[in-house]
Amino acid sequence: MEHIENDEQYSGLTVNSGVEQPPIVNPYLRRRRKPLPTVGEMVEGILKGDVTMLSRAVTLVESLSNDHQVLAQEVIEKCLPYSGNSRRIGITGVPGAGKSTSIDTFGLHVLKDGGKLAVLAIDPSSERTKGSILGDKTRMEKLSVHPAAFIRPSPSAGSLGGVARKTRETIVLCEAAGYNNIFVETVGVGQSETAVHSMVDFFLLIQLAGTGDELQGIKRGIMEMADGIVINKADGDNIDRARLAQAQFRSALHLFPPTLSGWMPEVLCYSGYYETGIAEVWEMIDRYFDFVKENGHFEAKRQQQARYWMYETINEKLRNHFYNDADVAALLEDREKRVLANQQSSFTAARDVLDFYFKKL
Amino acid sequence: MEHIENDEQYSGLTVNSGVEQPPIVNPYLRRRRKPLPTVGEMVEGILKGDVTMLSRAVTLVESLSNDHQVLAQEVIEKCLPYSGNSRRIGITGVPGAGKSTSIDTFGLHVLKDGGKLAVLAIDPSSERTKGSILGDKTRMEKLSVHPAAFIRPSPSAGSLGGVARKTRETIVLCEAAGYNNIFVETVGVGQSETAVHSMVDFFLLIQLAGTGDELQGIKRGIMEMADGIVINKADGDNIDRARLAQAQFRSALHLFPPTLSGWMPEVLCYSGYYETGIAEVWEMIDRYFDFVKENGHFEAKRQQQARYWMYETINEKLRNHFYNDADVAALLEDREKRVLANQQSSFTAARDVLDFYFKKL
Numbered sequence: 100m101e102h103i104e105n106d107e108q109y110s111g112l113t114v115n116s117g118v119e120q121p122p123i124v125n126p127y128l129r130r131r132r133k134p135l136p137t138v139g140e141m142v143e144g145i146l147k148g149d150v151t152m153l154s155r156a157v158t159l160v161e162s163l164s165n166d167h168q169v170l171a172q173e174v175i176e177k178c179l180p181y182s183g184n185s186r187r188i189g190i191t192g193v194p195g196a197g198k199s200t201s202i203d204t205f206g207l208h209v210l211k212d213g214g215k216l217a218v219l220a221i222d223p224s225s226e227r228t229k230g231s232i233l234g235d236k237t238r239m240e241k242l243s244v245h246p247a248a249f250i251r252p253s254p255s256a257g258s259l260g261g262v263a264r265k266t267r268e269t270i271v272l273c274e275a276a277g278y279n280n281i282f283v284e285t286v287g288v289g290q291s292e293t294a295v296h297s298m299v300d301f302f303l304l305i306q307l308a309g310t311g312d313e314l315q316g317i318k319r320g321i322m323e324m325a326d327g328i329v330i331n332k333a334d335g336d337n338i339d340r341a342r343l344a345q346a347q348f349r350s351a352l353h354l355f356p357p358t359l360s361g362w363m364p365e366v367l368c369y370s371g372y373y374e375t376g377i378a379e380v381w382e383m384i385d386r387y388f389d390f391v392k393e394n395g396h397f398e399a400k401r402q403q404q405a406r407y408w409m410y411e412t413i414n415e416k417l418r419n420h421f422y423n424d425a426d427v428a429a430l431l432e433d434r435e436k437r438v439l440a441n442q443q444s445s446f447t448a449a450r451d452v453l454d455f456y457f458k459k460l
Numbered sequence: 461m462e463h464i465e466n467d468e469q470y471s472g473l474t475v476n477s478g479v480e481q482p483p484i485v486n487p488y489l490r491r492r493r494k495p496l497p498t499v500g501e502m503v504e505g506i507l508k509g510d511v512t513m514l515s516r517a518v519t520l521v522e523s524l525s526n527d528h529q530v531l532a533q534e535v536i537e538k539c540l541p542y543s544g545n546s547r548r549i550g551i552t553g554v555p556g557a558g559k560s561t562s563i564d565t566f567g568l569h570v571l572k573d574g575g576k577l578a579v580l581a582i583d584p585s586s587e588r589t590k591g592s593i594l595g596d597k598t599r600m601e602k603l604s605v606h607p608a609a610f611i612r613p614s615p616s617a618g619s620l621g622g623v624a625r626k627t628r629e630t631i632v633l634c635e636a637a638g639y640n641n642i643f644v645e646t647v648g649v650g651q652s653e654t655a656v657h658s659m660v661d662f663f664l665l666i667q668l669a670g671t672g673d674e675l676q677g678i679k680r681g682i683m684e685m686a687d688g689i690v691i692n693k694a695d696g697d698n699i700d701r702a703r704l705a706q707a708q709f710r711s712a713l714h715l716f717p718p719t720l721s722g723w724m725p726e727v728l729c730y731s732g733y734y735e736t737g738i739a740e741v742w743e744m745i746d747r748y749f750d751f752v753k754e755n756g757h758f759e760a761k762r763q764q765q766a767r768y769w770m771y772e773t774i775n776e777k778l779r780n781h782f783y784n785d786a787d788v789a790a791l792l793e794d795r796e797k798r799v800l801a802n803q804q805s806s807f808t809a810a811r812d813v814l815d816f817y818f819k820k821l
Contacts, residue, residue: 172808179805268807405799408806416814417778438766444540445769446629447533453777460821 135159138170142177145276148215150249153276160268161254175268178275183401185274186388187281189295191321192305194286197331199238201305201371202282206242208377209280215247216280217273221266221291222253249278260415263294267408270298296324297407300397301387303380304328306348308340323355326364326387329380333368341368360396362387427456496520499531503538506637509576511610514637521629522615536629539636544762546635547749548642550656552682553666555647558692560599562666562732563643567603569738570641576608577641578634582627582652583614610639621776624655628769631659657685658768661758662748664741665689667709669701684716687725687748690741694729702729721757723748788817 136144136155144152159171190205192198206216218239242248254265270281283299285291296302304325322328328348333341348366358364365383369376391397421427434448497505497516505513520532551566553559567577579600603609615626631642644660646652657663665686683689689709694702709727719725726744730737752758782788795809 172805172811175805176808179802183802264807268805271805402800405802405806406796409796409799409809412807412810413782413814414779416810417782418775420818421774421778435767435770438770439763441540441544441766444533444536444632445766446625446773447537448770449773449777450533453774457781457821460818 135170138173138177141174142275145174145178145272146181148277150276153249153272154251156272157251157269160272161265171268175271178271182271182274185270185279185281186301186384187270187283187299188384189283189285189292189299189302190305191285191292191295191303192331193307196305196307197371198284198305201329201331201369202284203239203241204371204374204377205380206239206248206280206282207245208381210245210247213247214280215249215276215278216242216245216282217249217251217270217278218242218282218284219251219266219269219273220253220284221259221263221295222286249273249276258415259291259294260411263291263298264408264412264415266294267298292321292324297404297411300391300400301326301384303384306330306344307332308337308344322351326358326360326362327380327383328352328364328366330366330368331371333376334370334373338368360391360400361394362390362396421456424456424459426459427452430455496531499534499538502535503636506535506539506633507542509638511637514610514633515612517633518612518630521633522626532629536632539632543632543635546631546640546642547662547745548631548644548660549745550644550646550653550660550663551666552646552653552656552663553692554668557666557668558732559645559666562690562692562730563645564600564602565732565735565738566741567600567609567641567643568606569742571606571608574608575641576610576637576639577603577606577643578610578612578631578639579603579643579645580612580627580630580634581614581645582620582624582656583647610634610637619776620652620655621772624652624659625769625773625776627655628659653682653685658765658772661752661761662687662745664745667691667705668693669698669705683712687719687721687723688741688744689713689725689727691727691729692732694737695731695734699729721752721761722755723751723757782817785817785820787820788813791816 136152141152141156141159145156156171156174159167159174162168162171190198190202192201202218206218210216239250243250251269254262266283270283273281281299283295285295292302302324304321304327306328308330330341330344330348345366345368352364352366367376367380367383369380371377388397391400422431431452434443434451437443438445438448497513502513502517502520506517517532517535520528520535523529523532551559551563553562563579567579571577600611604611612630615623627644631644634642642660644656646656653663663685665682665688667689669691691702691705691709706727706729713725713727728737728741728744730741732738749758752761783792792813795804795812798804799806799809
């Protein structure tokens with residue numbers, strides 16, 4: 100395997116909580132041309148749980164370079180047989196719901212019994228907002244210095260589909276490296292929840308007791324996806340309001356059709372900051388895993404997800420192949436103008452561009 | 461223009477309320493090989509408001525044959541300059557909400573002032589359920605014998621995207637034929653509402669006063685799309701329950717983000733069967749059109765929809781070109797099996813099939 104010298108296109112910012120916390124030096128920020136390890140070296144390192152190798156492989160997954168992508172796929176393929184042995188948990192909630200503090204607290208709770216935890220993120224807006232979630236690892240004070248935690252911000256480049264795919268691939272690498280708990284964080288305001296939902300076993304929605312309109316700010320579809328709803332900041336003066344919100348969410352959940360798994364989503368209160376109610380949340384998640392492993396839904400869902408990602412990847416690449424062609428893009432722009440001026444139907448405009456594309460191929 | 465003799469693939473069942481109601485004889489059911497009119501003849505007939513020509517053109521739009529599709533696109537293109545002058549109204553509601561009776565009553569109300577009405581439908585399940593909506597024109601007793609009404613069942617073949625595209629194209633033909641009111645009916649239980657929403661100016665949701673759980677059965681996302689919610693069967697003993705439901709929907713609507721148009725969706729009661737409250741519903745719709753034409757949203761939305769359909773058509777055809785290839789399909793099946801058996805990652809499986817496809821092209 101040849102070493103590839105060019106790492107100009109590396110896009111990931113490695114926020115990696117290694118053991119013993121030396122000051123973190125990100126080689127790519129300094130643009131030092133450090134030779135890439137071979138595929139074999141990376142796989143070997145990952146399987147040993149070497150955090151540096153894992154980080155470099157994830158950076159490869161996130162790279163926009165075609166050469167890197169080829170290598171990344173080889174690494175993933177070789178890691179695949181060692182993957183799958185984790186609990187994949189999606190965590191969402193609107194900004195302000197206290198996701199970071201909660202993940203910090205939940206993560207520490209999970210790590211009490213040993214094992215390892217990887218915290219990943221999907222935030223297609225992170226390029227724009229300079230990494231609004233997980234961009235700043237200091238937001239997870241306890242996990243960021245925990246030797247068994249690996250925190251990785253959202254891949255920043257590309258479409259939601261692309262960003263999500265990279266996170267999905269990173270899960271494989273983390274599992275091969277022995278991370279038996281995977282959290283995937285996302286912001287509960289957009290389309291990214293569907294993507295997260297398609298890669299996790301359990302989907303946790305963090306809510307706040309609000310000012311009466313409990314559903315406000317959260318998209319309806321997200322509640323339908325949740326396997327558990329947990330109400331944060333159930334502490335001090337806020338306890339009564341949290342209990343009220345809990346009752347409201349419970350009755351709202353009755354309006355939804357039953358879940359595919361047969362699992363009835365639960366609604367619990369907790370406090371991420373005061374660390375109360377945490378064990379109860381985790382007991383719910385334990386019950387869920389027992390339940391779906393027992394009734395076969397766990398395995399069935401993972402298979403569906405694998406199939407989903409195959410088709411999703413195909414559709415995304417078919418689109419990219421078309422839309423990333425400069426000549427196609429130019430013609431498309433012209434036809435879009437005509438359509439907007441009502442000079443041409445949407446359908447013949449589409450046909451023109453498609454004809455051009457297929458002739459060019 | 462050559463006549464095409466082969467109409468084997470004609471898929472539409474023409475349910476066409478012509479003037480004077482002779483017994484309807486569908487030529488394609490009898491498989492009589494009647495020569496197709498030329499594009500010029502069809503366009504001329506459509507612009508004159510000839511219902512038979514319109515029906516034949518719609519059947520062409522719905523045909524699966526490539527030759528027919530080429531002709532259909534020519535007809536649409538020539539009709540395009542004469543299209544756009546209608547109110548496009550989407551009407552949805554769960555089965556049992558009384559959609560047929562309501563459309564019958566609403567339609568008659570609209571036609572009181574003259575003009576013409578086309579009633580179309582999108583029901584991707586119609587093949588399976590043998591045309592659950594609009595399949596039986598007798599369900600609209602009054603409209604089906606009205607000389608100014610054109611009723612057309614849902615295209616039955618293909619994916620939701622394909623079915624919806626055909627309905628979108630049929631709107632152009634109907635408008636060119638002078639139909640200044642277009643209703644697009646759909647069943648309020650699935651994804652087809654998004655498709656309808658992308659082709660209408662106003663989206664009307666028909667609801668029933670229920671047993672307390674007013675939101676039950678209707679997908680949350682559909683309420684978010686509605687420009688108006690109307691509660692049917694507000695008659696007799698049911699009036700109080702309907703008023704209660706009205707109040708509940710009004711307060712539920714406050715939970716939603718404001719609409720793009722600035723229009724605040726209204727909630728009204730009516731009775732489709734007893735024909736009460738109909739004028740009020742239509743006054744609301746009049747107010748909506750005045751409002752969005754005044755603030756420019758009407759035109760902006762139509763432009764967005766035209767752009768949407770251009771991209772939607774491109775994406776659908778890119779996918780079809782790939783998935784309809786027999787060799788691709790065979791390889792895909794093999795790779796899907798491997799993915800499900802965890803022998804290969806979703807991503808390399810996708811890559812294998814894509815590589816094969818692009819090499820073959």
